[in-house]
Amino acid sequence: MGDARTIHFVSLGCAKNRVDTEVMLGVSGLEGFRHVDDPTEAEVIVVNTCGFIGPAKEESVDTILEMAALRDQGRLERLVVAGCLSQRYPEQLAEEMPEVDVFLGSSDMLKLGPVLRQDQVERMQVGNPADYTMRATDPRVLTQRGHSAYLKIAEGCNRSCSFCAIPSFRGKQRSRRVEDLVAEAEQLVERGVVEVCLISQDTIAYGRDLDGRPSLATLAAALAEVPGLRWVRLHYLYPETLTRDLVDVLAHHPKVLPYIDMPLQHASTPMLRRMKRGHGGKRLYELVDKLRKNVPDLVFRSSFIVGHPGETDEDFRELVDFVKWAELDHLGVFLYSPEEGTASGAMDDLVPAKVARARHRELMRAQRPISRAKMKARIGTELEVLVDGQSDEHEYLLEGRWWGQAPEVDGKIYLSNGDASPGEIRKALVTNAADYDLVADLLTPEGEWVAPPGAKRPRRRKVQLRTLAG
Ligand code: SF4
Incomplete structure (x- = not known):
């Protein structure tokens, strides 16, 4: 391995995974490796996998196999699999994928250093997520186009939404300290970044696990003070009743954008109960109303799941009515995917796939004229x-x-x-x-x-x- 100097990364899944890949890219640079865009040129390939839902898992497995095939055609010497899939299924993957040389988990980014340095390495290196939280001192190579970067403000999640397996393999919430995030934002600005997008599993819960419990509003305002940073954007807010501080910072801070990305998942109270979201549909009407009234020019992004077990026609109609009423600016709709180890995965009143797909189409259809009208309304502004x-x-x-x-x-x-x-x-x-x-x-x-x-x-x-x- 001493001569191996080329490396290729495949990053799958969400923006949080992308940040992890950027840290591993930084680690590989410190070890003297050069990234190559063409995997056939690489002596080491790292696949940073997603293990969130069925289709993402399939994509991860297909990619691993595709990269493994390069051992015969390319220069591949070591295939490393990292991320959520190996964190979630370490033993199973180790047994079924003999072509993989090293397994790292979703919090083992820094272990890539020794993996690249040493000739003999342990194959299974999936650790405990609780042992790692990113720090500003971690190396990171930015890969996003333009002058924007994600800022990962916390790892893990303390909620227990019934359809979601993430807390089981990403662990409990670990927030990064405000000073550490400000330090990272300063470094990002030095590298030309003018916009940071705050991400984590549950952004609104930021700081509740830290001494002094700094809030998301405090963090956003502190980041906005970083000289040279122009836009601070908030993603992945759980639909809790928003604090006055957060509403104020969104409404009035010149650098914190009045943009909210809040995955609502559903709008019918029986469905929200089944999803264990801790609130009913009424909360969502109140939330959207409060935000629209208090945050001038608010731009609202959300996402919903259709086809969750037990979703009746009536539940779905309530969701369509809500989407028509809320007039959201950007909307994502996902088909429910059953996940083992989750409460929803054990429910038996399944929605037939055909019905779920039809609901997906219908919800997108309901949103289209709203999106179109909102876009047209920008003409002349x-x-x-x-x-x-x-x-x-x-x-x-x-x-x-x-x-x-x-x-x-x-x-x-x-x-x-x-x-x-x-x-x-x-x-x-x-x-x-x-x-x-x-x-x-x-x-x-x-x-x-x-x-x-x-x-x-x-x-x-x-x-x-x-x-x-x-
Ligand atoms: S808040 Fe998000 S990450 Fe946490 S359990 Fe719910 S869906 Fe999963």
Whole structure:
């Protein structure tokens, strides 16, 4: 292994996994390894797996096998499997996948160092998640395009949602200290980052396990003080009654975006009870209402599960009614996936797959006109846009995101009629809208719109939606 100097990473699953991969990339750099994009060039391959739900597990297994096949065709000497899948099924994988040389878990990022350094290594190195929480001193190589980075503020989760297996293999919540997160944010800014997206399993519970119990609002405000950081964005908030501090920081802090990503999962009270969410549907109406009333210009992203055991037509209708009422800006819909070791996985009143798929389609259909109207309502408005760089799709355009679009999940804004550098935050006039993306003209640094030949300034459109019209 002494000569092995090339490494390839495959990162599967969520943004939290991506941060773990970035730490392992940092570790491999310290060990003198060079990352190669082509796996056939790599002497070491690391697959950072996802073990969350059925399809993600299948993708992880397929990827491991695909990479293992390179032992015969490429230069592969050592195949390392890390992440949630090996954390969740260590013995089973070790037995069924003899092609894997080393198994690390979801909290064993730093163990990659010795794995790369030593000729003889123990095959099974899956540890206890409680033993590790990321720190600002951990090496990290950023992989996100543009000038945005995820900030992992905690690991693990203390809740017991009946459909979710995560707490069983990611452990109890371990929040990082405010000072450590501020230190990491400062390092990120030094590397050109202007936007941080706060992530964890349960962001709203941040700090409850720390001395002094610092809140998410305290953390967001502290991060926003980091010089050079322009946008602080909050993801994955559990739908608890929001504290006044958090609402205030969302509503008034100039750098904490009035953007909320709050997975609601369902809206019918019997379903929420079965899902062990600790609240009923009424709470969600109140929450959305409170946020809309108190946070001007709020952009709201959420996600729901359809086809959970016991979901009746009536429950589903309640969910559709809620989605129509809430007029959310961005919506994700997931098909329920039964997971062993969860309370929902043992329930027997299953929803037939065909019915679940039809509900998935119907909920997406219910949301489409809402999303479309919200996008059209932006035409003629001026938005603050973070420029990511040249567009992948259109050679002559720049692309970026206005603050209501989170990286990787919410679409883009294509920018014409102007010049800007990646990482700049500039104003742009929206001239057109598709279902998920916007088109805009960059304004001059003085805030003026230079009309392209023959163009008239687009008018702001009237929209029928309750919240936007109000
Ligand atoms: S809050 Fe999220 S991660 Fe925690 S148990 Fe519920 S669904 Fe799973």
